[in-house]
Amino acid sequence: MKPQYLPKPRIAPGIVRRQICAELVDLLSIAVAGLTTRGKAWIWSRSYPRMTAYRQAIYRLRRDGLVARRDEHAGSPTLALTPEGRRHVSAEMMPERFWNRRWDGRWYLLMYDVPERERRYRSVLNRFLTRMRMGSLQKSVFVSVHDIRPLFYDLDVAAAVAEYTNLFEALTVRGQSDAAVAARAWDFGQLREQQSKYLEACQARMRRPTAALPLPDVLAALRSELAGYREALAGDPLLPKALWPSDYLGPQVAAMFRRRIRRLIGRMISWKA
Structure with a gap:
């Protein structure tokens, strides 16, 4: 009987990039401080490694809409959500980047047990x-x-999330099919309902007569279109095609949104002409 070996742990390129970047910034700042003080700073400083990794993790999480703080005097880390993260807008504008991504069949499971006092x-x-x-x-x-x-790394550096959580990588979840896992994890029924409403509302507006619009009116309409589109994609995991339910409407929603935007821009051009 041939021995079976467990697969070797895979390196996370995102974490490696984060660590190398922080290390280089620290080394550069230490070198500059040493040169400008003729080496005295190397004797004075006892703070290496510095706070670069922490500050960079804070910045990346803020882009995702999360403010994290670690204060040694305040006890436990604190978390707070901002209205929206910039990277979410990018994902919604180009969802094909997620839909067309090749999936290797791996699931990442994050389990946490946060004490009641940290509600x-x-x-x-x-x-x-x-x-x-x-x-x-x-x-x-x-x-x-x-x-x-990489996200888990940032959460741990910025907010000590590893004290309460574990991250697992799995090829199967309770022996269920990938489609069954996805159906349990995300409410595809509710998602289809909200995306169907968006498409119906857009189709109704497309049937209305159009007229040229001045720039302020076009900008207001664009903001309204974006708000409706983002609401239609709220809760959409943007899964790779291999995990799509048979009645998924995501591509139709994205196509309709772009069609509406082109039409509004055309109305502004007509007004200028």
Whole structure:
């Protein structure tokens, strides 16, 4: 009988890039400080490694709409959500980047057990993971098809999330099919309902007569279109095609939104002419 070997742990390129970048910034700042003080700073400084990794993690999380703080005097880290993260807008404008991504069949499961006294921390973490389009298998078990190890790294550096959570990588979840796992993790029925309403509303507007519009009116209409489109994609995990339910409307929603935008821009051009 041939021995069977467990697969070697895979390196997370995103984490490696983060660590190398922070290390280079620290080394550069130490070198500059040493040169400008003729080496005295190398004797004075006892803070290496510095706070670069922490500051960079804070910045990346803020782009995702999460404010994290670690204060040694305040006890536990604190988390707070901002209205929206910039990277979410980018994902919604180009969802094909996620739909067309090749999936290697790996699931990433994040499980947490946050004490009751840290209720606010737990609540914000839960909402943030949902905002990051992760699915919920249970109240404290989230799943993603994307490699979230770099995100976990940032959360740990910035907010000590590893004190309460574990991150697992799996090829199967309770022996269920991939489609069954996805159906449990995300509410595809509700998603289809909200996307159907968006398409119906857009089609009704497309049937109305059009007239040229001045720039202020076009900008107001564009903001309204964007708000409706983002609402239609709220809760959409933007899964790779291999995991799409048979009645998924995501591509139709994206195509309709772009059609509406082109039409509005055309009305502005007509007004200028």
